[in-house]
Amino acid sequence: KQEVTQIPAALSVPEGENLVLNCSFTDSAIYNLQWFRQDPGKGLTSLLLIQSSQREQTSGRLNASLDKSSGRSTLYIAASQPGDSATYLCAVDGNQFYFGTGTSLTVIP
Amino acid sequence: KAGVTQTPRYLIKTRGQQVTLSCSPISGHRSVSWYQQTPGQGLQFLFEYFSETQRNKGNFPGRFSGRQFSNSRSEMNVSTLELGDSALYLCASSQRLSYNEQFFGPGTRLTVL
Numbered sequence: 001k002q003e004v005t006q007i008p009a010a011l012s013v014p015e016g017e018n019l020v021l022n023c024s025f026t027d028s029a030i031y032n033l034q035w036f037r038q039d040p041g042k043g044l045t046s047l048l049l050i051q052s053s054q055r056e057q058t059s060g061r062l063n064a065s066l067d068k069s070s071g072r073s074t075l076y077i078a079a080s081q082p083g084d085s086a087t088y089l090c091a092v093d094g095n096q097f098y099f100g101t102g103t104s105l106t107v108i109p
Numbered sequence: 110k111a112g113v114t115q116t117p118r119y120l121i122k123t124r125g126q127q128v129t130l131s132c133s134p135i136s137g138h139r140s141v142s143w144y145q146q147t148p149g150q151g152l153q154f155l156f157e158y159f160s161e162t163q164r165n166k167g168n169f170p171g172r173f174s175g176r177q178f179s180n181s182r183s184e185m186n187v188s189t190l191e192l193g194d195s196a197l198y199l200c201a202s203s204q205r206l207s208y209n210e211q212f213f214g215p216g217t218r219l220t221v222l
Contacts (some may be wrong), residue, residue: 032209036213097201097211
């Protein structure tokens with residue numbers, strides 16, 4: 001069974017700092033990997049999707065990379081802002097979606 | 110284009126009752142997946158429906174069931190509610206193409222007393 005781990009579980013940074021969130025998975029037979037953000041009590045907002053044949057995707061200040069062979073993905077957030085405060089989840093698509101437990105990010109003004 | 114909608118947004122039920130939750134996917138999306146989110150277990154996959162057929166099922170008891178209609182709208186039913194069923198229930202829709210990007214609704218917050 002696919003297991004998805006996200007480290008760290010919580011992260012607090014000052015505004016303007018660049019940061020990296022990590023996601024690892026045990027089974028490399030995946031179709032895609034998707035990053036989401038979730039605000040408290042709300043649904044998930046899709047940030048980036050990386051297909052298994054791709055190495056990275058970029059959207060604005062966000063850059064996600066995928067290394068299927070090592071079972072790792074990173075989400076890089078540049079010049080963090082207080083509005084980036086949320087829980088970030090990664091999910092791997094291996095015929096069904098398996099989610100990590102998330103990284104709770106706080107950006108301090 | 111309208112996003113994924115879920116109704117109701119909040120529900121309070123008592124143990125032993127049953128509940129039906131509804132999800133309307135993004136127009137043109139034929140796949141609907143359901144998830145349960147709790148503080149202790151995180152996000153867990155319940156099932157996926159595609160073109161009115163259950164395509165995949167997670168590890169949940171038979172009290173959890175679902176269906177999908179010809180217009181791709183989906184319902185999820187939980188019978189004989191237990192306290193542990195209190196959770197945020199999320200549905201996601203996708204086109205189920207090779208890139209299969211999932212889009213989530215706002216969720217239904219179910220509280221079982």
